[in-house]
Amino acid sequence: MKNKIYNYLIQSIFLMLIIGTSSCLTGNLEDIPEFNDAEITDVKFDFRYKDANSNWVDGEPIVKVVRLNVEKDVNVSEGIIEVTLSLPAPDASFTNEIRRQVSLTNLVGKFNISTAATIEPLNDAPTLGIPGDFSSGRRYRVIAADGTTTKEWTIKVNPLPEINAFEGYYQESGTLVRIGNAPDELDAEIYLQTIDSKTCRAQAGKSVFNNSGILYQIQVNADNTVTIKSDPNSVVEIFPQGGVTSTYDPATKTFDLHYHYRNGERLFDTKLVLIE
Template sequence: MKKILYICSVLLLALTSCVSSGLDELPVYNEAEITNFNLEHRFLVTNANGVQHMEVVTLGATVNIDAATATITATPTIPAPTSTFTQNERRNVSLEKIVAYTKLSPAAKIVPLEGASAFGAPGDFTKERRYMVTAADGKTSKIWTIKVNPLPIINEYEGTYKESGTLIRGAGPADILTGEIYLSSVNTNTLLAQAGTSVFNNPAILYQIKVNADNTVTIMSEPTASVVITPQAGVPSTYNPATKTFDLHYQYTTSALRKFDTQLVLK
């Protein structure tokens, strides 16, 4: 029995030596970089059976990573609403309770500093945050500063509207305006809209809708648009907060005058 154990031990030692001799030495990385940065909003959704589950929405963001100065600047955007990520939930997105996650150099580690939250956990990014990244060699480290710019405004009017109305082009017959249109926020009382979506479907034909304190509406041209849209003279545009309805009257001229008389009702 002892002889068998001895032979097995010799074989095991020989096998271990063979395996060890065939392995290349693994490199020890000295990079302490952050190579990617993202933000996500987490919220609970209750299904038809009353059971709650976690939903995760990744925010869009323009991210600038400057390795030379160890700074990251992110400008986030909020995705469009869905069946679960509703318009009301979009308004709950806050930098005070946002989840950040990142990608590091191979085998590097990251540690939050000065009250910053750990990556993957909800944290407050309303102010600059600092993190220390330590390379795989355990010696090289770098302190990174992360700045997240404010979230875009989602005002009380933003949302998807059902459109009905008419478009008159010169002396021709009226086109019927139908379908849905999404009004996005410009500021607290102004929206960006696309004109004649069901007829032209041209994303460059844009205008702004400003809701005044008395619920009258000012139609304004959008600086980036391909045409200059103005209100129709003598026909006021209005907003009804009880029914969440816009009655809009505007126009623009290309080869002929185009006059829009349309109603937008929030879905």
């Protein structure tokens, strides 16, 4: 009986200590201000994909996340954010094949909003944090920390840049002939960047000059001949060689290119073979 009374007293004292301590913890705290800001301060977009070369212990592919590059135009007064996205360069996992799967219909949106505010999608806007369709303007409502102030925002995502069938990393070989010198052997990884569905931009003589301003464009024609011309941003003007045809072999994904600049003083005969 004495033990029961003793245990009861101990439990009662312990309970009183908890209540007293809680009162002390909350009694002197300052009130948190109720902010009335309801802004979207930043927008981010990800793309998720399954990496066939990396598996969990159960054999399932690992889901990887790629952060897209974002340029945005924010109109705070109108509550409109216009977004232009670009894709990171390919790598061993995020290959061009995977890059071509990125579309406005499978993006993951993540927004930064005002302190202690909340956000909710309106109409058919995607839920943030999971893949959704941003192919048209989407509206969201931000509720400020005061629980009363709200603001509706429209997110407009511009069409994604095109990635044509030729874009990617190529191994360059061949020769560069400079008048009065022995031929230089070309040996470098060259990246072909999409201009349009049939045209890419490339850097000339990377392994010899490594001058990123020497640029040319290659357009693949219907008969797999290739038209070569100078890129508008090139520091020199590049021309196709006369009397020889540049070609593309779709079976081996190989370019056989012949061009020059400085009136033939820099003469290129080169092959580009797709690496990935």
